[in-house]
Every structure is written in structure tokens, then in C-alpha cells.
Amino acid sequence: MEKHYSDSQVKGVSTGTTILAAIFDGGVVIGSDSRASIGGEYVSSKTINKVIQVHDKIFCCIAGSLADAQAVTKAAKSHLSFHSVQMESPPLVIAAASVLKELCYKNKEELQAGFITAGWDRKKGPQVYVVSLGGMLISQPVTIGGSGSTFIYGYVDAKYKPKMTKEECLQFATNALALAMGRDNVSGGVVHLVVIMKKGVEHVVVPGDKLPRFHDE
Amino acid sequence: MALSTVLETPGAGFNFDNAARNAALEGLFEGGQTPKPLKTGTTIAGVVFKDGVVLGADTRATSSEVVADKMCAKIHYISPNIYCCGAGTAADTEKTTDLLSSNLTIFSLNSGRNPRVVMAVNILQDMLYRYHGQIGANLILGGVDCTGNHLYTVGPYGDVDKVPYLAMGSGDLAALGILEDGFKHDLELEKAKELVRAAIHAGIMSDLGSGNNIDICVITRQGVDYIRPYQESVYKDDRKMKYKYRPGTTAVLTEKVVPLKLEVVQETVQKMETA
Numbered sequence: 001m002e003k004h005y006s007d008s009q010v011k012g013v014s015t016g017t018t019i020l021a022a023i024f025d026g027g028v029v030i031g032s033d034s035r036a037s038i039g040g041e042y043v044s045s046k047t048i049n050k051v052i053q054v055h056d057k058i059f060c061c062i063a064g065s066l067a068d069a070q071a072v073t074k075a076a077k078s079h080l081s082f083h084s085v086q087m088e089s090p091p092l093v094i095a096a097a098s099v100l101k102e103l104c105y106k107n108k109e110e111l112q113a114g115f116i117t118a119g120w121d122r123k124k125g126p127q128v129y130v131v132s133l134g135g136m137l138i139s140q141p142v143t144i145g146g147s148g149s150t151f152i153y154g155y156v157d158a159k160y161k162p163k164m165t166k167e168e169c170l171q172f173a174t175n176a177l178a179l180a181m182g183r184d185n186v187s188g189g190v191v192h193l194v195v196i197m198k199k200g201v202e203h204v205v206v207p208g209d210k211l212p213r214f215h216d217e
Numbered sequence: 218m219a220l221s222t223v224l225e226t227p228g229a230g231f232n233f234d235n236a237a238r239n240a241a242l243e244g245l246f247e248g249g250q251t252p253k254p255l256k257t258g259t260t261i262a263g264v265v266f267k268d269g270v271v272l273g274a275d276t277r278a279t280s281s282e283v284v285a286d287k288m289c290a291k292i293h294y295i296s297p298n299i300y301c302c303g304a305g306t307a308a309d310t311e312k313t314t315d316l317l318s319s320n321l322t323i324f325s326l327n328s329g330r331n332p333r334v335v336m337a338v339n340i341l342q343d344m345l346y347r348y349h350g351q352i353g354a355n356l357i358l359g360g361v362d363c364t365g366n367h368l369y370t371v372g373p374y375g376d377v378d379k380v381p382y383l384a385m386g387s388g389d390l391a392a393l394g395i396l397e398d399g400f401k402h403d404l405e406l407e408k409a410k411e412l413v414r415a416a417i418h419a420g421i422m423s424d425l426g427s428g429n430n431i432d433i434c435v436i437t438r439q440g441v442d443y444i445r446p447y448q449e450s451v452y453k454d455d456r457k458m459k460y461k462y463r464p465g466t467t468a469v470l471t472e473k474v475v476p477l478k479l480e481v482v483q484e485t486v487q488k489m490e491t492a
Contacts, residue, residue: 012374067374
């Protein structure tokens, strides 16, 4: 089969994707779908991991070119590990986001990858940062990214409330991702969610058949 | 640690020099495109089973429409416990796997252990990413180490995925159909070999770029069984390959003998010491 990147701007495997992160009362939920595609027409992996741990309580969601994103997060992981050894304490979430931002900004001509960083640290508690394609870094209480995010801006704007409980936030995240996966052809598979709180980290995987279904499905 | 394991120490951070150089070279050619390297057109597959990993490949190497090699080896040795199937540009897969194998041998000699599959994957990923897709190597890495049985895919841009079963090459879709249907976790050895064989066979039947024989490589904790060929093509070649003719096949019409007179001009003797 001829694999060609006709519509997609990304060469090679792309995580046309839906990623999301949201702060709740006492922690943060970060999640993504699990589909990797080539050229917007071939699903090269149904189970790709897009929620990558860069430190004990800091996770990153990747979007864009899979190769670029994996290379950047690898470099970031190593940098953060060294940083935390030097500082003799776990890195701040903003430090992790800044490492990603530096790499994205300095190499913006060649890279095609965007990130959502979420985590918990002692100084500011739960935080979410967005590092976009060109290297912009901003902090937001809730954020969505990837090609599938365009379909759920309305849902997120309407349904997100600050200071939700963990269960409410998990349900909100699952619903948002399910809605996006239902409309975006390059998002799909399973929903990977990670809950980060002061006491620790919890992984939740929602398989495709257990996703919430909406009225027309 | 990095210095002792790799022959070439990569520079810090990302280095896109080669990608920039290639882009500049493309500008030199009229029409814009550098000559395209030739691809093998291939079906390769891998499956993780109960006791290890089974890798399979066809054995056809094509050069446009001509079959250049009917018994090409696509399953490359990386280390005693890791083998790698390569699809894409034949030269690139050969050289990349060779380089990886050398690096891991040095590592083994220095550390006294067999390398882990994830180490091989990381070295490959770093190298392919640095070349930004210019190295056309689509690899399936399979191996067994102290942490278990692993199968990874590495793309030419440096993207990596860890999977329980996999097919790559031009015949991958046909092979993937068989794998999707027949794969189960913890298969027995014979079932796993049969699944991979069927997958490669499907690739051979449905893809023009794949064909001839099927090679299978089974890697377990006990060792490696590289069966080459596992199954031979039904379309066996009947060419004799010997074209010597018996004297007298061509009739001799006339014969003329001219003796060449040679005279000795100079004679020297040099004793050879063989003690």
C-alpha cells in the first residue's frame, strides 16, 4: 500500500490526537486517546501511549509528529532527572514545561510537536501548562489540544467547573475525550487518563467499548 | 558510560545538520528531487509468544521490476538475544543494523552482559531521529532479555512503539490481517511460528514486492533458532546454472598452429629463506 503524507503536514507517523488536562480540587487529571496515524488515512497504532511520565509527579501529553514528540520528551526526561539530582528535590511542574518549551522554541523550524504538561509540586500544587508548536508556554486551569480538540471546545467551556471532585473531573475528562474521538477520524482507540495528586499517581484506562455513548451512537 | 558503548558520541541536543545538507543537495538537482534510493519491497512480521519472540520475513529483494536477490536475508543479527527485521531501503537497514550490532557488542564486552532490547531501541531511535527520516529504515526489533520478551517497531523518523505483534514493509497490510485475526497472548511455539508463516505468506501472495522463501527466527531464553528458509517457494527455479559445453559441440572448420619462438635473455636465481 502506498503510504504518503498527502493531507497531513507531518511526515511519518503523526499523533493526530485529542489531549486534555484539567485541575480539580486537590489534583490534576491528564488524558489522551491512543491512535497514531500516517497521512491521515492509515492507523499505524491503536494503542500508542501519549501520556508520558517525565518525572514522578509530572506527566506530559504529546501531539504532532510522534518521532519529534518522543525525542523531545526523552531529552526532557533526562534533563529533569539531572536537574532534580542537582537541586536535591523534585522539579517544579513549570520547570518541566520550560524544558519542553526551550526545546520546542529553539528548534521550531524542524520540530512539529506540541505538549500539555500537568503535575503536582510542593510549591504551587496541581498545575497545567501548554507548550504549543512554536514554543509558547502558558498556564491554564483546563486545556485541550490536538486535532480532536476543535470538536470539544464548546463542551469543555460549558462543563468545566473549578474545584470539582476527582470523580467529577474523571467523568468530565472521559466524556470530553469520548466526544472528540467520536468526531475526529484521527483520534480513537482507548482513553488513557492519569490522576496526579499529592499522595500519588493513578492510571485509568477506559477501553473503547466502555466509553460513554451519546445520543446518536 | 555513553563513551564506552558507542563508536560515535552524538553531540548534545538535536543535530539537524544532515537534514539541512540533504535539503541543500536537493536544490542542486534540476527538477528538485535527489535520486531515490531503491527499496526492497518486503513483508516482515513479528509476534511475542509465551516463551519468546518469533520474527519472520520473505526473501525477495527487488530493483524496480526485477528480482535482484531471491534469497536475501532480511532478519539481521543484533546481539545473541536480539534480532532485527528490516524493511525500506536495503542499504540503510543493513548499515543501521550493522552499526547497532557493533555498538552493542562493545557494550557487552565492557559490561559483561547481554544488552537489553530497550537499549537497542533507544540507540536506534536516537540515530534515526538525528537523520530526520533520511535513513529509510523501517525496523522490527525483537528479543528476549532479563526483563522479558519484547517486540518494538522503529520508524524512519525515529518513532518507537512497543507491541505484541507487528508487520511492516509493502506487504504489511496483508500480513496484518492474518495477525489481527490469529494473534492471542501467550501462544505456544508451534502456533506462533505458524501464525508468522501465514502472515508472511499472505504478504507474498498479495504484494508484488515480496516473494520467494520465508525465513523464521525464534528467540527464546534458551537461544536462537534461525530457520532459513522455513518454507520454500512453490515456484522453484529449474535453471541449471551450469553452462559448460562438451568439447566438440561447436564444429572446428580450420586449424592453424603458429609456434612462438622465445629466447632466454637473462636468468637470475634468488634463494628464498624459509627458516
